[in-house]
Amino acid sequence: MNTRIFSTIGSRLLGALPSLAAVIVVTFVIMRLLPGDPAAFFAGPAASAEAVEQIREQLGLNRSLPVQFWDYLGDLAQGDFGQSFTTGQPVAADLVSRLPASLELTIVALLIAVVLGLPLGVLSATRPNSWVDQVTRLVTTTGTCLPTFFTGLVLIYVFYYLLGWSPAPLGRLDLMYSPPPEVTGFYTIDAVLAGDWEVFRSALAQLILPAVTLGFFALAPLARMTRAGLLGVLSSDYVRTARACGLSSRVVLTRYALKNTLVPILNTMGMVFSYLLGINVLVEKVFAWPGVGSYALEALVASDYAPVQGFVLAIAVLYVLLNLSVDIACGLVDRRLAR
Amino acid sequence: MERRELVYLLKQNPLTPLAIIMFAVLVFAALFGSVISPHDPFASNTADALQAPSLTYWFGTDQLGRDIFSRVLVGAQTDLGIALAAVLLAAAVGTFLGATAGFYGGRTDATIGRFTDIVMAFPLFVLAMAIVAALGNSVINVVYASAIINMPFYVRVVRSEVAVLRGAGFVEAARLSGNRNPRILWLHIMPSVMPPLVVQMSLNMGWSMLNAASLSFIGLGIRPPSPEWGIMVADGAQYIISGQWWVAFFPGLALTLAVLCFNLLGDGLRDIIDPRQRK
């Protein structure tokens, strides 16, 4: 049975390779399409034509496209994503230092969505048309149509301006504190590891509003899919069999119904995570959150394209890996999918 | 459909009439917004900057003293227009690709499938950002980017419907009576694909509006001073922490309601047109 699991994982890994290749090719093409001449940009406005030509040669821009693509692959293999003009740092280093901020935000948001969304979905599916079901319907309906940037601003207005419960929406930590010693890059976890509860509280306070903003957006599809999936499964023949056998409601719900709903829920979670990776850009802008999204956005505004490209590639690779883990998890839950 | 069935559907889904009313308001604002707007949406009046909502300025004024109500009204055209263009483009191209893939199968199907897989390999909003960055920061490129990220859904819906119908009896009959492939596909199969396609389009409209407004919120696509809801929210964002909530609130609310309207409309349409999907 274990070999089966490993062969499943192996075949999924192989299956992810085309997506990875596609992602790399597409980001390369997008980079080639970018407006403006990078060489002229590098050389500066005062540079002579020869100087520009020289830089072009240095950058390898006068070689044929396949050769450039090959060079690009070589750079990627060495972890070279190019240089950012705005920060003066290698893009790879910038991404590595900023990724934990985005991941911390996204993961907490997903946790909020899962912790609230799954029970809501389960309750409303097991009690159709009850008040829980109505609440769920309201939450899912508004959740899918509220723009995240708008939700974020409304939350800031209410909890920061009106009530004063939240700190100013500026970054990951109150300016009074310095970040905890880096272990995971997640401030909340690092603060706990360092035993610094004040920093932990500040980091958590900063995290709550953006995470709730993102989480509310992710809640809707999760609750909706849980409800729909569970409703479908609850009316299935095998749940009827389980009931006809007198199995207790708890066993019917968990072993028979919920476990069979797990595959669509896992798939939705994957999809939601990918939404969040994109929507991060908006929330990071609203809350001045120093993650990869706001990094890419600042670079985009400054026409500094290497960071944008690095961001797109990093997020896409993250997404491919995520889909891979969702596939594997689904295969473990339902062996039919693992074949 | 029988009348009592319609009555039953409306009873099950009482929000559909509300969505229809909201839709009418939205379309009216998009068509006649510039005619009926009480103030010039572009006229700045620094003396009246950042006024709270009042009888003169129903939604207040922004930092340049422009009337937010007028701008929200006129903005409907931009937001609706971009989303509609993106959805129509995505539906047209996606339907063509999906129908071709589903009908001919084999290598054509595999190639088109590969294309949709590539698009789906990206988080869609990030892909849209990258496409606008690559093609250039303009409205038409926002439309293209939205269309590209919406397209896979149409390809999949149409492909699966066509692939099923390809083997249906009435298609076989059309073939035996001497119809050629393209004629069979577009005249005999496609009419049956329309209902799920229409449902998909109306559900897609709301999402496209969100997408376009999000892009302009981060500074892609529409540029100021054009009244567009995403930009207006972005403009108002800095005044939220000083308490001038109305600058960002009303355009954000307009966007939310518009998206809500299309989502409800899509659900209602699905119930009426495509009973298989009904829960």
Added chain:
Amino acid sequence: MNDEKPLFEVTDLSVKFHTRLGEVAVLDHIHLNVGAGETVAVVGESGSGKSVMAFAALGILDPAGKVTSGSVRFADHDLLTLRKAALDDLRGRELAMIFQAPRTALNPILPVGRQIEDVLARHSDLSRSDRRDAAVAQLASVKITDPAKRYHNFPYELSGGMCQRVMIAIALACKPRLLIADEPTTGLDVTTQVVIMDLIAELAAANGMATLLITHDLGLASDYCARIAVMHAGQILESASARTLFKSPRHPYTARLFAATPRPGATLESLTSIPGQLPDLRQPQPPCRFSTRCERVQPGCTEPGLVLTPMPTDSAHLLACRNPL
């Protein structure tokens, strides 16, 4: 066994379904009983409400369906008013059911052996390892070869006939007193059908278990059951011993059903179809719902008060017809 009081008794049962097109009266004052160890069949066209009756009895009716009158008694319990916990104690232990489409009736992501164990865990005090042995033994009892290996199989890895054997193994795991078999052979190929029916009959005889067979196949019913109730559009029209019904059916519908059932020695030409189709139950129905399809219909058929009554000559032969054959 008490002759006055059968093991399983459905009295005056009516079920309505709430649909988007209004109320549908799916069952109309049904009476049926099954004595201990007896084999009874309910026969009718698809859509006549046979399965609904079984689902209502076991409390597994679709939420859209509501029981509007009548009672279902099993041994000393009124199944329709029993508390859920008490009902759960009965279901799967004393009263079990197998379904059509066995493949979808089994949990797709649980090994079949574990599904037998779940029932044993609910209704017996066996230890975990004993349950496992019992599950394997149960698989062996339905003549599955290599049961220890099949224990680990998922439903999708087994054939339809094999899945139905597993289903039977689950249903009979606690040696119930009544088995309701809802179209157990529909969708299986013909040779498998015979094997499955023989298996059910054999296990029923060995355990002294009563069987209620629900089928559209009158031939199957008369081969395996002592008594047959004929159902049409939610009404029981006639009920008698298989032999009586076969020799002298009194209801025109029963006669029609026999004429439409292939029999050994009968020519294909002698097969006839039943005219018309099941009535649209959303519309108000005449007292006899078959009257719109019946060639023997007469003015009296539309008068109210039609009930299933014993024949004067044979009290075990019940009939609901104003103009019998």
